[in-house]
Amino acid sequence: MAADDEVQRAPTLEDVARVAGVSRATVSRVVNDTRNVDRRIREVVQAAVAQTGYVPNQAARSLVTRRTGSVALVVSEAEHRSFDDPFLGRVFTDPFFGRVVSGIISVLRPRAVNLVLMLAETDDSRSQLIDYLRQGHVDGVMLISTHADDPLPSMLTDSGLPTVLSRRPSTPIPISYVDAAQHAGAGLAADRLAERGCRQVATISGPMDMPAGQDRLHGFREAMARHGQAFVPSVEGNFTQDSGERAMRELLERYPDIDGVFAANDLMAQGALLALHDRGIAVPGQVAVVGFDDSSAATASRPPLTTVRQPIEDMAAAMAELLLAHIDRRQARVTSRIFEPTLVVRESA
């Protein structure tokens, strides 16, 4: 209640040093927990820090260290038609996303690294984003890219910023990534359907401009071919529940004798279940359904979904680890880590 009205500005190292009766350098050493500081002095300084309410200024700090202590999670989507068709609704609503963030946080938090979430859905926002990143706001970036011709991965490698993708890049470029064995995972779904005795199987694929969409379709078709089904009809969806519902209706119309369906994610499988339910078709009695992801949608639907599980949290954690390794230069080479999916059997197939 005394000398506090001196200034309105936040206390600086200088202020703390004055109160503690030492130099700025010493305070800096204490704050940064460097060795070689006398115990007594350390305590005096800590008291001064507490008394002044000092908090280091990040801008000043990273100006000299060239480190920010933050990494970015960038979500890049193809287009964003209007305010009423929010791409954000799609991304954030997908249970997939929460699990990714959760996995990332689990490795970032203990190391006191912060997560900055950034979105890019237009070309404008994409270059604005690159600028932001190049300005040194973050030490590295994790990219969740949702379409094939996304220029962001290569823009990022060009920028020289440490980067890791959450999926195989659609065109081979030298960039680190984490992925699940999509092809094999789709094979698991095919095996299950074949094993149940399904003979007329169709699939609701993801967008063909996404690697995950392509891989799951090809993997499924190849595996069904091994089971003797030469032709597997498919309708393309966009990973939303709604698109799954529409696709199922189309499939039913064009191929009324279908007895099994593989949807490239759980949300679409859930949509398919709705369409089947509306037509009074029993699942799995008349049509068996298999999803992909093992997201919360899998247990929330009726009947609960048999689905291919990817260890999303683990994959996300691996992505964060890999990025941190790149940043610390512990890992200089471009690296990939692939996780094996498993089949989770519930009631839908």
Added chain:
Amino acid sequence: MAADDEVQRAPTLEDVARVAGVSRATVSRVVNDTRNVDRRIREVVQAAVAQTGYVPNQAARSLVTRRTGSVALVVSEAEHRSFDDPFLGRVFTDPFFGRVVSGIISVLRPRAVNLVLMLAETDDSRSQLIDYLRQGHVDGVMLISTHADDPLPSMLTDSGLPTVLSRRPSTPIPISYVDAAQHAGAGLAADRLAERGCRQVATISGPMDMPAGQDRLHGFREAMARHGQAFVPSVEGNFTQDSGERAMRELLERYPDIDGVFAANDLMAQGALLALHDRGIAVPGQVAVVGFDDSSAATASRPPLTTVRQPIEDMAAAMAELLLAHIDRRQARVTSRIFEPTLVVRESA
């Protein structure tokens, strides 16, 4: 391919100035688009910027301007029991969240302000967060707080950082916020149920430690009282679909003659629908159901939900506007903005 091997470091204002043959100040003026620069010189400088690939260093810039050009969106949740019960799943999976982000982005983007997303679910992470924010990483914060005894709102006001809440604070503290008229919204649901002729109405409330949970319960009860129903049974949920399902089962057990239910959000209403469906109870024939939010879950459920709509995107946009106004000191006083909900009638009631 010539003098480029001179250094490995990023080009600075100095470098650009040298190439352009002007002073650093002039380059700065061009980069920051300040008036009072000769057209010719401006062009020369712009060419030099392009040639050198110059990008301003944010740390240096904000060290002097004391501005970062970013604001934080903080999501604060009560607890986080384990890796398997990810609170992130709850927050990010709720369609509500995507709409909030979407609304915020719509006002931030045009002003080139960046959004930093931060999470806090433990006391540890909460103080780590406050430190981060006080270090000057962002110019202001928007807080989505999910429980009553959250210390964050007052920690934030104490820190002196411009802050806006997405809901009325649970204890009255001097802080700006945006909210929907929860009480009135719940009344809309009651009116609809009464109008349909429901005589035994119950409710699945939100968590009682959240203002939104309390307000919707009280609002609903008062309105039902006006319609002559003195006692409205309620079971508490936590805004997840699963909790809605469980609550509905409990309600059915304890009050078998229920003919109408108000769930405090759409996810829980969706869960209620599932429980009703499992018991073979027709909706709205035997039991009418009303939700709250008008989220994507409302149209995805069977039957589609009659629900109370809050203009989430608009509210989120208003929150961002308010924050920006505080930051620019255009708005110094603590302010609130309340939005009116409306009833959206579909099939469930």
Added chain:
DNA sequence: TTGAAAGCGCTAACAC
């Protein structure tokens, strides 16, 4: 073990 001093890259007076 501690202090003095030199910047990190930028903006904003102020002078010209």
Added chain:
DNA sequence: GTGTTAGCGCTTTCAA
């Protein structure tokens, strides 16, 4: 309209 200059708050040699 343009250049000079003084910091912004911090870390980090280098001496002592």
